[in-house]
Amino acid sequence: MAQTMSKTRVPVTGTAISSRKRQWFFVDFYSTAVGKKYVMAISGIAMMGFVLFHMIGNLKIYLGATDLNHYAEFLRTLLYPLAPKGAVLWILRGGLIVMLIAHLHSAWSLTVLNRQARPVKYQSRRDYEVANFASRTMRWSGMIVLSFLIWHLLDLTFGVTNTVGTDGVFVKAEVYENVVRSFQRWPVAVFYIFANLMLGTHLYHGAWSIFQSLGWNNPRFNAWRRSFATAFATIIVVGNVSFPIAVLAGIVTT
Numbered sequence: 221m222a223q224t225m226s227k228t229r230v231p232v233t234g235t236a237i238s239s240r241k242r243q244w245f246f247v248d249f250y251s252t253a254v255g256k257k258y259v260m261a262i263s264g265i266a267m268m269g270f271v272l273f274h275m276i277g278n279l280k281i282y283l284g285a286t287d288l289n290h291y292a293e294f295l296r297t298l299l300y301p302l303a304p305k306g307a308v309l310w311i312l313r314g315g316l317i318v319m320l321i322a323h324l325h326s327a328w329s330l331t332v333l334n335r336q337a338r339p340v341k342y343q344s345r346r347d348y349e350v351a352n353f354a355s356r357t358m359r360w361s362g363m364i365v366l367s368f369l370i371w372h373l374l375d376l377t378f379g380v381t382n383t384v385g386t387d388g389v390f391v392k393a394e395v396y397e398n399v400v401r402s403f404q405r406w407p408v409a410v411f412y413i414f415a416n417l418m419l420g421t422h423l424y425h426g427a428w429s430i431f432q433s434l435g436w437n438n439p440r441f442n443a444w445r446r447s448f449a450t451a452f453a454t455i456i457v458v459g460n461v462s463f464p465i466a467v468l469a470g471i472v473t474t
C-alpha cells in the first residue's frame with residue numbers, strides 16, 4: 221500500500237521551539253550571566269596587567285626626574301618612527317578604555333540580573349552574608365577607584381588640578397615634577413593612599429574571583445588562588461602607596 225509521507229518535518233510534541241531570533245554569538249553569550257562573568261574577568265585581567273606595569277614604570281621615580289621623564293617620553297614615542305609619534309600609546313589607551321567600559325557594563329548588568337532573579341537559593345544564611353559582603357565590597361571599592369581615576373587623570377594627565385607649581389603652569393612632559401608637586405599637598409597624598417588601599421581590596425576580591433568566573437574553581441586550587449590574590453594586591457598597594465609616602469617624607473623631592 222502506498223503511503224503518503226509528508227516531506228516537511230514537524231516537531232515532536234513537547235520539543236521546545238525557541239521564538240528568539242538567533243543573534244551573533246557574542247551578543248547571545250553576553251546576554252547570559254556566564255557571558256557577563258567572562259567579560260568581567262577578561263577585562264579585569266587586562267586592567268590588572270595595566271596597574272602592574274603602571275606601578276613598575278612609576279618605580280622610576282626613585283631614580284630621579286631624568287629617568288621618570290625619559291620613561292614617559294619613551295611611552296609617548298613607542299615604535300616611532302615605525303609608527304607615528306603617540307600612535308601606539310593611543311591604541312593602548314583605546315584598549316584600556318574599551319576594557320574599562322566592558323568591566324563597568326558587565327558589573328552593572330550582572331547586578332541587575334542578580335536582583336531580577338536568584339534561581340539558586342543560598343544554602344545557608346552565612347553563605348548569603350559572605351556573598352553579599354563580597355559584592356558590596358566590590359561595588360564600593362570599585363566606585364571609589366573609579367572616582368580616584370577621574371581625579372588622577374585631571375591631576376597628572378590633564379593638569380587641571382595640578383597647577384600649583386612655582387610658576388603655576390602644568391607641563392605635561394615634566395611627569396616627575398608633576399607627581400612630586402601633587403603629593404606635596406598632604407590631603408592629596410592621603411587621598412592617593414586611601415584610594416590605593418581600596419584598589420587593593422578590589423584587586424584581592426577580583427583576583428580571587430577571576431578563576432571562579434572562568435570556571436577554574438576546583439577546590440584543590442583554593443590555597444593557590446588565595447596566595448595569588450594576596451600577593452598581587454599587596455605588590456600593587458605597597459608600590460603605589462610608597463610614592464605619596466616617599467614624597468611626604470621628603471625622600472623624593474624636586
Ligand code: HEM
Nearest residue numbers: 271274278292313369376377395399412419460461463464
Ligand atoms: C600612587 C600611584 C600612582 C602614580 C604615582 C601614578 C602616576 C601617573 C602619572 C604621572 C600619569 C601621567 C603619565 C603621563 O601623562 O605621561 C598617570 C596616568 C595614568 N594613571 Fe596613574 N599613577 C598611580 C596610580 C594609578 C592607579 C592606581 C591607576 C588605576 C586605577 C592609574 C591609572 C592611570 C591611567 C589610566 C593613566 C592615563 C594613562 C595615559 O594617559 O596614557 N594610576 N599616572
